[in-house]
Amino acid sequence: MPSLLEIKDLHATVGGQEILRGLTLTVEAGEVHAVMGPNGSGKSTLAHVLAGRPGYAVTKGEIRLQGKDLLEMSTEARACEGVFLGLQYPVEIPGVSNMYFLKAALNAIRSHRGETELDAIEFLKIAREKAKLLEMNENLLQRAVNVGFSGGEKKRNEIFQMALLNPTLAVLDETDSGLDIDALRIVSDGINALRSETRAILLITHYQRLLEYIVPDKVHVLSEGRIVKTGGKELALELEKSGYADFEKKDAAAMTASA
Amino acid sequence: MATNTETAETIRSLTGEYKYGFVTDIAAEQAPRGLNEDIVRFISAKKSEPAWLLEWRLKAFRAWCAMEAEEPAWANLRYPAIDYQNAYYYSAPKSDADRPKSLDEIDPELLATYEKLGIPLREQEALAGIAVDAVFDSISVATTYKEKLAEVGVIFCPMSEAVTKHPELVRKYLGSVVPYSDNFFATLNSAVFSDGSFVYIPEGVRCPMELSTYFRINAAQTGQFERTLIVAEKGSYVSYLEGCTAPMRDENQLHAAVVELVAMDDAEIKYSTVQNWYPGDENGKGGIFNFVTKRGACRGRNSKISWTQVETGSAITWKYPSCILQGDNSVGEFYSVATTTNLQQADTGTKMIHIGKNTRSTIISKGISAGRSQGTYRGLVKVLGGAENARNYTQCDSLLLGDKCGAHTIPYIESRNRTARVEHEATTSKISEDQLFYCSQRGLSQEDAISLIVNGFCKEVFKELPMEFAVEATKLMNVTLEGAVG
Numbered sequence: 179m180p181s182l183l184e185i186k187d188l189h190a191t192v193g194g195q196e197i198l199r200g201l202t203l204t205v206e207a208g209e210v211h212a213v214m215g216p217n218g219s220g221k222s223t224l225a226h227v228l229a230g231r232p233g234y235a236v237t238k239g240e241i242r243l244q245g246k247d248l249l250e251m252s253t254e255a256r257a258c259e260g261v262f263l264g265l266q267y268p269v270e271i272p273g274v275s276n277m278y279f280l281k282a283a284l285n286a287i288r289s290h291r292g293e294t295e296l297d298a299i300e301f302l303k304i305a306r307e308k309a310k311l312l313e314m315n316e317n318l319l320q321r322a323v324n325v326g327f328s329g330g331e332k333k334r335n336e337i338f339q340m341a342l343l344n345p346t347l348a349v350l351d352e353t354d355s356g357l358d359i360d361a362l363r364i365v366s367d368g369i370n371a372l373r374s375e376t377r378a379i380l381l382i383t384h385y386q387r388l389l390e391y392i393v394p395d396k397v398h399v400l401s402e403g404r405i406v407k408t409g410g411k412e413l414a415l416e417l418e419k420s421g422y423a424d425f426e427k428k429d430a431a432a433m434t435a436s437a
Numbered sequence: 438m439a440t441n442t443e444t445a446e447t448i449r450s451l452t453g454e455y456k457y458g459f460v461t462d463i464a465a466e467q468a469p470r471g472l473n474e475d476i477v478r479f480i481s482a483k484k485s486e487p488a489w490l491l492e493w494r495l496k497a498f499r500a501w502c503a504m505e506a507e508e509p510a511w512a513n514l515r516y517p518a519i520d521y522q523n524a525y526y527y528s529a530p531k532s533d534a535d536r537p538k539s540l541d542e543i544d545p546e547l548l549a550t551y552e553k554l555g556i557p558l559r560e561q562e563a564l565a566g567i568a569v570d571a572v573f574d575s576i577s578v579a580t581t582y583k584e585k586l587a588e589v590g591v592i593f594c595p596m597s598e599a600v601t602k603h604p605e606l607v608r609k610y611l612g613s614v615v616p617y618s619d620n621f622f623a624t625l626n627s628a629v630f631s632d633g634s635f636v637y638i639p640e641g642v643r644c645p646m647e648l649s650t651y652f653r654i655n656a657a658q659t660g661q662f663e664r665t666l667i668v669a670e671k672g673s674y675v676s677y678l679e680g681c682t683a684p685m686r687d688e689n690q691l692h693a694a695v696v697e698l699v700a701m702d703d704a705e706i707k708y709s710t711v712q713n714w715y716p717g718d719e720n721g722k723g724g725i726f727n728f729v730t731k732r733g734a735c736r737g738r739n740s741k742i743s744w745t746q747v748e749t750g751s752a753i754t755w756k757y758p759s760c761i762l763q764g765d766n767s768v769g770e771f772y773s774v775a776t777t778t779n780l781q782q783a784d785t786g787t788k789m790i791h792i793g794k795n796t797r798s799t800i801i802s803k804g805i806s807a808g809r810s811q812g813t814y815r816g817l818v819k820v821l822g823g824a825e826n827a828r829n830y831t832q833c834d835s836l837l838l839g840d841k842c843g844a845h846t847i848p849y850i851e852s853r854n855r856t857a858r859v860e861h862e863a864t865t866s867k868i869s870e871d872q873l874f875y876c877s878q879r880g881l882s883q884e885d886a887i888s889l890i891v892n893g894f895c896k897e898v899f900k901e902l903p904m905e906f907a908v909e910a911t912k913l914m915n916v917t918l919e920g921a922v923g
């Protein structure tokens with residue numbers, strides 16, 4: 179059995195600048211991994227590269243999802259294969275209702291899997307169920323995608339989408355930022371409910387607090403485009419105390435040494 | 438009729454061969470190329486029109502001759518000069534014998550589009566102009582329709598029929614909103630108008646159904662110089678649908694229609710259009726030149742006229758549906774989506790003329806440009822001195838798909854009353870990479886993502902369309918923009 183996600187020696191550039199510089203990471207089915215690291219270290223870049231965002235060029239390395247070469251696939255093909263990215267900054271689509279958007283998305287994914295498309299009534303039933311799980315106000319389902327949503331509502335909407343689309347790999351980029359304490363608990367409960375033997379979750383976060391709600395199997399520290407340390411959930415606590423300074427220095431030293 | 442045929446023959450013998458003739462075998466049913474008083478007389482005679490109408494046409498023709506230098510050049514449109522003497526101004530509707538017999542004889546590309554729009558087979562046949570008896574008995578459809586309308590006293594018939602059956606009404610209102618000397622294209626239309634619709638809603642009647650030109654497809658081919666007149670008497674209401682979402686093929690390149698609406702006290706007219714004439718190919722070859730004058734007069738107190746248009750066709754569009762808000766408290770509305778792709782050009786917008794007190798107008802314009810096309814919104818809001826407390830709200834949004842197209846917004850505001858309030862908002866945006874990425878990350882293809890975003894952009898206008906029309910317009914948008922973004 180291949181690992182659910184296998185990233186090997188990944189190098190990627192954005193705007194002509196190399197951001198990921200030899201990143202290696204393996205996540206098994208059923209696991210939750212947290213990725214932490216200083217601002218600008220490349221966390222969101224990693225998330226976008228996984229999702230196949232245009233403009234992010236992979237110059238070296240490989241990414242496999244359940245053994246399949248992700249780099250060969252278009253953005254939408256990856257989504258249909260089960261890659262879900264919860265965005266750090268969810269996007270607004272004026273005039274398009276959340277329901278309509280998600281029904282189109284779910285049906286695109288279903289038809290890719292050879293399943294029948296859902297009609298409006300069947301869809302609504304599932305959507306209501308998932309909305310309940312996240313204690314999401316039903317009027318947010320009728321409103322235009324993310325338009326006028328508060329920061330927290332946007333984040334909750336991302337997890338609602340994840341619940342609907344049932345991904346194999348969920349990459350959640352700072353889903354916790356902007357959530358108030360109650361929302362953090364509700365969203366975390368939602369994510370926990372979505373933990374499953376057949377799914378892997380990559381949690382990108384700055385805060386140890388989230389990891390108290392969603393206990394990760396592993397914590398990675400990303401610095402200057404590569405994973406510089408991996409540990410258990412206690413690593414997050416350590417980071418909270420001492421910050422990233424150590425890793426950055428070490429990393430710089432490593433680079434000079436190798437040069 | 439024999440004399441008419443003779444006239445045609447005579448004129449034909451004088452003008453010689455048809456070098457570019459299209460329907461040569463029924464040439465007698467067609468006036469020869471060119472425009473002069475004889476052609477105007479020929480058209481009028483063909484329709485057995487009363488003398489007053491012929492006189493009116495001739496006055497228009499003479500006015501048009503004097504205007505020749507006044508073909509509007511102010512619009513943001515580039516097209517080769519039109520040689521008006523090199524066009525045809527009358528051709529009778531094709532007889533059944535000349536129509537295609539089955540869909541096998543229809544351009545497969547056109548059929549493919551019908552398919553994508555989900556148009557039922559029998560309707561496809563009707564749209565493609567297949568002989569009536571080969572398709573279905575449209576006469577009976579029209580008859581039930583007519584009976585229902587007759588019960589409440591609504592008149593809905595081709596203009597040519599109205600001229601003979603209701604001459605007093607036609608005479609009273611024809612040219613009362615768009616006078617024969619109004620502008621170059623309207624004047625041309627007045628001289629040579631072919632046919633169109635006539636609608637009369639009596640006092641206090643709420644028209645029991647939406648009136649659609651669609652039901653008249655086989656009843657009368659309206660031709661290139663369509664003339665429509667709708668009169669809503671006191672307290673009446675009508676919703677009128679013009680066109681249909683299926684692409685309309687027409688060999689005539691020049692179209693110059695006129696639409697006049699009259700709303701009396703407390704009357705309301707809702708006029709919805711889907712314009713999908715042939716836009717030409719991706720190199721800008723072919724395509725209809727569409728120069729339309731549409732104007733509504735809110736004559737009565739509390740009257741309301743609402744224009745909703747979805748424009749996706751034609752190579753050139755020149756069109757400004759307007760409202761003259763004469764009656765106190767009258768309301769004018771304009772909701773528009775204008776889409777241009779390939780090399781299409783559209784210069785479209787509206788005029789709201791506030792004359793009465795407390796008159797209100799709303800303008801929502803959505804322009805979508807793709808390919809190398811150019812879209813221009815041109816709107817005038819004019820408040821006259823007596824229009825106490827007039828209100829206008831204008832919102833113009835443009836969406837660019839790609840970077841070789843253009844969107845332009847040209848608002849003119851003239852206010853002569855201090856109590857009036859005129860608001861204008863304009864935005865220009867592109868479909869953002871963020872939006873496209875977000876959609877494709879959720880599994881949508883690029884094309885589905887674009888159509889989703891575009892339909893969202895048009896939402897405020899689509900929701901003004903009658904239900905089935907709105908559904909069709911959404912599909913139409915998808916088909917129109919298919920492949921528009923590479």
Ligand SMILES: Nc1ncnc2c1ncn2[C@@H]1O[C@H](COP(=O)(O)OP(=O)(O)OP(=O)(O)O)[C@@H](O)[C@H]1O
Nearest residue numbers: 192193195197215216217218219220221222223224
């Ligand atoms: N389009 C771009 N052009 C040039 N540089 C870019 C571009 N996008 C991102 N970068 C740079 O790549 C680096 C990594 O950015 P990224 O968003 O991945 O960081 P991050 O780890 O997610 O940070 P944060 O914790 O602040 O979210 C940053 O220095 C950023 O400025």
Ligand SMILES: [Mg+2]
Nearest residue numbers: 221222223266
């Ligand atoms: Mg980030």
